[in-house]
Amino acid sequence: MSRESNGEMLSAKQIRDGFIDFFKRKGHELVPSSPIVPANDQTLLFANAGMNQFKDIFLGLTPPEYRRVVNTQKCLRVSGKHNDLEEVGKDTCHHTFFEMLGNWSFDDYFKEEAIRWAWELLTQTWDIDPDRLWATVFAGDQADGLPKDDDAAKLWTKVTTISADRVLGFGKKDNFWEMGETGPCGPCSEIHIDLGPAMCDKKDVPGHKCGVNSGCGRFIELWNLVFIQYNRAENGKLTELPAKYVDTGAGLERIAAVLQKKNSNYDTDLFMPIINHICKITGHKYTSELNNKIDNAFRVIADHIRALTLAITDGAVPSNEGRGYCVRRILRRAARFGRELGMHRPFIYKLAPTVADCLGDAFTEIRERADYVSMVIESEEESFGRTLDRGIEIFAAAAERAAETADRTINGEDAFQLYDTYGFPLDLTQLMAEERRLKVDTAKFNELMEAQRERARAGQKNVLLSGLIKATSSASGKLTVIPVTEDIHKYHVDTCDGKLIGFIETGGFKNQGRIEAGTEAGIVLDKTCFYAEAGGQVGDCGTIKSSNGRFIVENTTKIANCVIHQGRLAEGTFSVGEKVTATVSKDRDATKKNHTATHLLQWALQQVLGKSVAQQGSLVCPDYLRFDFTYPKALTAEQIKDVELLVREKIAADLPVTCAAMPRDEAEKLGAMALFGEKYGSSVRVVAVGADDDKKLAQAFSKEFCGGTHVDRIGSIGSFKIIREESISAGVRRITALTGSGLANYLEQRSDIIDELSVMLKVPAKDLADRVGNLIKENKKLTKELKSALKRSGSDTMAEAKKLLENCEKANGTSIIVGRVSTTAVEQVRAAIDMLKKKAKSAAIVLGLDDEGKATLLASVTGDLVKKGLKATDIVKQIAPVIDGGGGGRDQMAQAGGEKPEKIEDALTEAKNFIKQKLANN
Ligand code: ATP
Numbered sequence: 001m002s003r004e005s006n007g008e009m010l011s012a013k014q015i016r017d018g019f020i021d022f023f024k025r026k027g028h029e030l031v032p033s034s035p036i037v038p039a040n041d042q043t044l045l046f047a048n049a050g051m052n053q054f055k056d057i058f059l060g061l062t063p064p065e066y067r068r069v070v071n072t073q074k075c076l077r078v079s080g081k082h083n084d085l086e087e088v089g090k091d092t093c094h095h096t097f098f099e100m101l102g103n104w105s106f107d108d109y110f111k112e113e114a115i116r117w118a119w120e121l122l123t124q125t126w127d128i129d130p131d132r133l134w135a136t137v138f139a140g141d142q143a144d145g146l147p148k149d150d151d152a153a154k155l156w157t158k159v160t161t162i163s164a165d166r167v168l169g170f171g172k173k174d175n176f177w178e179m180g181e182t183g184p185c186g187p188c189s190e191i192h193i194d195l196g197p198a199m200c201d202k203k204d205v206p207g208h209k210c211g212v213n214s215g216c217g218r219f220i221e222l223w224n225l226v227f228i229q230y231n232r233a234e235n236g237k238l239t240e241l242p243a244k245y246v247d248t249g250a251g252l253e254r255i256a257a258v259l260q261k262k263n264s265n266y267d268t269d270l271f272m273p274i275i276n277h278i279c280k281i282t283g284h285k286y287t288s289e290l291n292n293k294i295d296n297a298f299r300v301i302a303d304h305i306r307a308l309t310l311a312i313t314d315g316a317v318p319s320n321e322g323r324g325y326c327v328r329r330i331l332r333r334a335a336r337f338g339r340e341l342g343m344h345r346p347f348i349y350k351l352a353p354t355v356a357d358c359l360g361d362a363f364t365e366i367r368e369r370a371d372y373v374s375m376v377i378e379s380e381e382e383s384f385g386r387t388l389d390r391g392i393e394i395f396a397a398a399a400e401r402a403a404e405t406a407d408r409t410i411n412g413e414d415a416f417q418l419y420d421t422y423g424f425p426l427d428l429t430q431l432m433a434e435e436r437r438l439k440v441d442t443a444k445f446n447e448l449m450e451a452q453r454e455r456a457r458a459g460q461k462n463v464l465l466s467g468l469i470k471a472t473s474s475a476s477g478k479l480t481v482i483p484v485t486e487d488i489h490k491y492h493v494d495t496c497d498g499k500l501i502g503f504i505e506t507g508g509f510k511n512q513g514r515i516e517a518g519t520e521a522g523i524v525l526d527k528t529c530f531y532a533e534a535g536g537q538v539g540d541c542g543t544i545k546s547s548n549g550r551f552i553v554e555n556t557t558k559i560a561n562c563v564i565h566q567g568r569l570a571e572g573t574f575s576v577g578e579k580v581t582a583t584v585s586k587d588r589d590a591t592k593k594n595h596t597a598t599h600l601l602q603w604a605l606q607q608v609l610g611k612s613v614a615q616q617g618s619l620v621c622p623d624y625l626r627f628d629f630t631y632p633k634a635l636t637a638e639q640i641k642d643v644e645l646l647v648r649e650k651i652a653a654d655l656p657v658t659c660a661a662m663p664r665d666e667a668e669k670l671g672a673m674a675l676f677g678e679k680y681g682s683s684v685r686v687v688a689v690g691a692d693d694d695k696k697l698a699q700a701f702s703k704e705f706c707g708g709t710h711v712d713r714i715g716s717i718g719s720f721k722i723i724r725e726e727s728i729s730a731g732v733r734r735i736t737a738l739t740g741s742g743l744a745n746y747l748e749q750r751s752d753i754i755d756e757l758s759v760m761l762k763v764p765a766k767d768l769a770d771r772v773g774n775l776i777k778e779n780k781k782l783t784k785e786l787k788s789a790l791k792r793s794g795s796d797t798m799a800e801a802k803k804l805l806e807n808c809e810k811a812n813g814t815s816i817i818v819g820r821v822s823t824t825a826v827e828q829v830r831a832a833i834d835m836l837k838k839k840a841k842s843a844a845i846v847l848g849l850d851d852e853g854k855a856t857l858l859a860s861v862t863g864d865l866v867k868k869g870l871k872a873t874d875i876v877k878q879i880a881p882v883i884d885g886g887g888g889g890r891d892q893m894a895q896a897g898g899e900k901p902e903k904i905e906d907a908l909t910e911a912k913n914f915i916k917q918k919l920a921n922n
Pocket residue numbers: 049077084093094095096097098100221222223224249250251252253254
């Protein structure tokens with residue numbers, strides 16, 4: 001009997017588990033979802049499909065661990081190729097965050113099993129009426145030379161009970177999947193469901209006919225089966241892949257809606273608890289109507305809080321660029337819709353625990369970080385509230401300007417400023433513009449955006465790495481298999497012998513030939529002891545020598561299992577096949593100390609601040625270490641001291657460091673700390689401090705998943721000091737610390753500064769603080785006194801100037817004001833000149849002052865005199881030689897300085913004569 005009809009409704013959890021169990025019974029291994037924030041993939045902002053974490057397998061970079069895999073992948077579609085952000089709320093089946101259930105075959109079964117099992121699960125296990133289901137297959141593409149997928153078409157009628165007229169062919173847009181412009185690709189076959197005529201939302205569109213891929217709400221896609229069988233080369237040519245893959249994806253939310261007999265994903269148990277919570281907070285009711293403003297706001301907020309919770313849990317933090325900006329945009333969109341429900345104060349953060357209740361069983365990390373997530377969201381909502389108010393003012397001004405233009409368009413610069421400075425997403429500006437019947441110049445906006453992106457990109461181009469990526473799909477259409485470097489030696493030695501097996505230049509990877517002195521390249525060896533940048537630890541530097549040449553390694557990186565020594569051939573030549581010796585720079589000893597100290601620091605922070613401290617990132621290099629972690633407020637000086645003391649105590653005890661590889665679940669049982677959001681394989685390396693040997697790891701006080709290099713005993717770290725503690729974003733703190741010789745250098749420098757100060761201030765070092773304190777006090781007092789003295793002398797200068805005006809000579813209505821003032825402050829003299837010009841209307845002024853042996857003369861004339869040919873610069877030119885100096889300025893104001901103050905009187909007499917003569921000539 002059908003489960004659909006007997007009223008026994010499956011919960012989302014049962015559906016998810018049912019999918020996984022079904023495929024486990026068919027020999028699939030359950031692999032955990034990769035984090036939403038991809039750990040090692042700069043090409044992708046967020047996981048947006050199940051295949052992301054298996055990309056290296058499809059590219060032939062890493063061998064699969066299992067041939068058959070099942071999983072539920074956390075996906076976020078808010079950027080790039082897949083962006084459903086704007087759809088959310090408007091329909092019932094597109095979310096930003098959703099779970100993609102998938103089964104995978106890595107060169108094991110192919111189309112037949114994939115089709116048969118999908119059908120079996122939907123129609124037998126879950127009892128969906130086969131008459132509601134439709135299948136699509138790839139109909140071929142002549143222009144692209146792509147054949148029809150006849151295999152799939154035949155299989156549908158052969159291995160399932162679907163009737164032939166329900167198997168439809170579609171073109172490349174719907175039924176051909178490509179990973180990128182080059183690389184693995186293949187036809188796909190989708191399963192759609194007919195939700196009935198009532199669900200059509202295009203009834204009013206002329207000519208609309210409901211059907212699969214017709215774009216109305218009646219037919220929706222449930223499950224996509226992708227058959228990866230080709231590789232596309234750079235010249236566009238397709239070749240059959242030697243290995244075939246199956247990659248399927250089914251949206252859990254959509255299947256839940258079908259099995260729970262709901263017309264909308266939002267009516268399922270994945271969303272209703274969140275929607276009910278929004279009702280409770282806002283006092284509004286949800287009526288599940290599509291064209292209803294209030295309901296729409298409910299859907300957007302319920303969707304976005306899931307996305308925010310999942311993304312922040314996995315390590316994304318709201319910011320102004322990249323991932324962080326996407327998160328910020330989602331949050332702001334939700335906050336904006338919150339205003340539709342009358343919510344002007346932060347409230348979205350209150351929903352995060354409800355998301356944890358809904359999804360915490362499937363993804364336990366959500367529960368562990370729920371408090372942190374709420375805190376981040378709340379502080380972001382707070383600050384957006386403030387920006388929103390400021391931005392609304394700026395928007396109003398921009399809108400006013402736009403209303404005066406012919407095409408009523410807000411210019412791109414304004415939209416960009418709103419985005420860049422006030423955090424207004426473009427769609428928010430557009431929405432607000434629409435309300436005033438204005439348009440936005442999006443073309444200009446996009447241009448400015450692109451320019452900004454380009455600036456960001458320019459900073460991080462890595463030509464060598466892109467060369468290697470390119471190399472994976474060579475022009476012949478065959479995948480070049482990237483070599484594997486045996487690099488286990490990095491844990492044991494600083495120098496080792498190996499063979500040069502290839503190098504990467506900008507053109508790609510070459511496994512033959514040679515390079516000459518001066519060439520910048522990436523060197524690939526069969527064996528190395530160099531550590532490639534990973535887990536926050538920088539890549540090693542050093543040298544690689546052969547009998548013919550010497551290569552300087554400036555950085556070491558890794559793609560899949562291939563270690564790339566980046567740098568420059570300093571001397572001679574290097575040929576593929578040659579024997580070489582690779583030697584890591586001594587810097588690595590300092591790096592090791594800093595890395596082990598980072599583990600001690602994390603442990604100590606948890607002791608002092610509590611277990612909620614979780615690593616957000618780290619940087620370990622020879623000079624210092626940096627550790628980012630979650631904590632809501634600044635550490636007190638006392639907390640910092642406590643942390644330092646704990647670390648130093650451990651260092652003094654000189655405990656051993658033990659590293660051991662083990663299965664992941666065993667490491668988890670040991671309580672080893674994993675980095676949040678990091679993807680780990682089934683075997684992990686655990687670094688433990690304080691255990692006698694690797695059989696007794698449970699004794700260790702610090703246990704972390706870590707692939708880095710470490711000291712053997714912590715005594716060798718020597719010393720430890722925190723030199724900075726700061727905030728890097730809401731709820732995330734950063735500590736910078738030093739150890740060993742880095743710290744010794746730092747202290748040495750400080751000590752030099754102290755010695756210098758102590759000589760300068762003539763007190764012993766211990767009294768420096770008191771002395772400086774007194775100086776500051778004294779300085780404050782003097783400044784105050786000086787200010788009032790200046791005020792007095794300022795009014796004195798004015799009085800002097802007025803007196804000069806009263807007693808001055810006149811010629812043709814022009815006052816010739818020439819004389820000495822007693823102040824030494826030029827600013828006061830300028831002020832006096834301004835006053836004189838105002839009072840006298842037409843005046844030529846020359847004032848002289850004597851500042852401890854320096855003579856200054858200021859000349860100024862009113863505009864009418866300039867017109868008559870008397871310029872201040874001419875006066876200055878005339879009189880500067882008298883004081884043995886020089887000067888210059890503008891027509892109305894000029895200044896001269898000289899070494900002979902005793903000649904000021906002479907200069908002034910000269911000035912008076914010069915002016916009189918000039919005026920007389922007019
Ligand atoms: P659609 O055409 O409905 O946007 P798609 O072609 O983008 O779907 P795929 O990329 O093939 O979908 O993803 C596989 C499955 O994931 C889909 O069959 C669907 O069940 C689900 N899915 C895709 N996008 C979303 C989304 N934004 N929200 C919820 N589920 C989704």
